Amino acid sequence: MNSAVQTTLAVQVARLYYHQGLTTGEIAAELGLSRPKVSRLLSFARESGLVEIRIHDPAVQPQTLAGQLQDLFSGVEVQVVGVPPGSAEDEWLGRVAHAAAATLDTLLRPGMTVGLAWGNTLDAVSHALTPRRLGGLDFVQLNGSANIQELVSGFVTDTLTRFARNYGGRAHLFPVPTFFDDPHTKDMMWRERSVRQVLDLQGRADLLVYSVGSPHAGRPSHVYAAGSLDDHEKAELDQLGVVGDIATVFFRADGSWKGLPINARASGPGLDFVAGHPNTLCVVSGLGKVGVLQAALRGGLMRRLLVDEPTAAELLRRIEEA
Template sequence: MTDSGFTSEKERDALRAAHLYYMQDLTMEAIASELHTSRSSVSRLLGFARETGLVEIQVKNPVDRISSVQDRIRDRHGVTAHVVPVPDSTAEVDRLERVAMSTARILGPFFDSNMTMGIAWGSTISAVSRHLQEKVTHNSQIVQLNGAANTRTTGIGYASEIMSRFGTAYGAYVQQFPVPAFFDDPRTKEVLWRERSIRRVLEIQKHMDIALFGLGSAYADVPSHVYVGGYLDDADFEQLTHSAVVGDVATVFYRADGSSEDIPMNARSSGPSLALLKKVSRRVCVVSGRSKLPALHGALAAGVMTDLIIDEATAHSLLEG
């Protein structure tokens, strides 16, 4: 063996070719040019590198890796996790779209005829609605979980577009909820909740088979609609900070320990209480991005979900926390 550690010039060339090919992603043509040889010679050098053990190639099944993460989340948090493989380098907006696309496909088998699905509007569920696959169902319905109106807009256009996409995809009847996201006075909500037209929607919500929602967060990289859409003013944000709020589900706020009691904003919210939500047999939460981790930890502590659809990087961070 020579001082360089190689027995032959062929080994040196093979190692160099392998490094250029596997570590620097050069094409065989580019390697051939750099080594002043032919493409076929580069191919033979790479084959020699594999045969002699200079290069070892491993094929790792991502399904196995993801399956392990899903099992660990189930064991630690008691929820069924659906982990979506997304490269770490993916931009947050694109990451959300990848998770939303997978959610739309996962959701299909969950929903069938004679079922009711509750939908909480928001940036995440809006993305999911754009990727839904058509499925014929009968006697099924989609019900809006929280109002969408605020002082700037009725919210009807935004919320109804999301609901309509679900209704169209599944051939389901859509039950809208034309009330404010937040009332100025809790007493106004109490009076309106006694109206028969509102009670009818509230009764449908009580008999949901599935609830689908994202997690609202004031600190998300992809802004949650409730925090940037004119629903909250400075006094509201101060109140949420004072209440140590980390996130919301359908505009119902909660703390890091999962508690939601005595948060003043919840008395004004049109969304279902977390206690009511927890009575739904299947509760599907969709999360994308590490910036949602505080909200996710709080939601898991609150026990609001049975199924979690999450990107792989965030899933790993969840287990590390």
């Protein structure tokens, strides 16, 4: 095996092992190698400096999916996660979740405040975290979830507390409705001292972590599947050209969000805040999210994107055909 081929293969193995959490046996099966060969390639990757805190791939070219997306959307750092050929979307989400967990380990520092938008994707990330103690971390819920179904299931609180326990930090829940019936009720609630404390913590967040929500995902985003929106509200969103949301705040296909009545009732942070934040991580997986991801990129609603390979490829295909 010549040195160029060995280097390329070692990088591929290192990504699967360190970023996606596969065992040497799983990597061997996926790449058609023996387990001793995988071990030797991992050793080579470490000894030759390909692996430090992060994986450095000297063969990365501008024409990779990540490079193409970064060329199209300047200012967005993109990481594309490879998946096994022919694998199901649940497998893609698992790979992306492990990669997101590894990325968080490089971003988090003691004393940081992290804003988390709950949902299926971040719940998957919370299960992929590797225990690590960091002093003084605060994890604050970005959007409300107070309804009977959520209180019974514990879905949102479990996600937040799982992040906090993993890093030895504190979870700050946001016990308000996902959507208020009347924007005036929200205005009144926002004046309450206990609510203001959470809102102030959100406003001081050093990092925002979220996905994009879509009713068309293989697993419809939690806000659409959990009864937070009735049929009339869903029809109204369709009529207004809404394609999805971030932290239950909605936007259109062109990435705009101004003038949408439901956002005045939403408990999530304003998208001006998200778009203007200097440190954000958006985690996306699944072909059903391609449209809403494209809209979010058009709207400048992320600084850092982590996405699976098939979804990234489909996004580029749609852009090229437009």
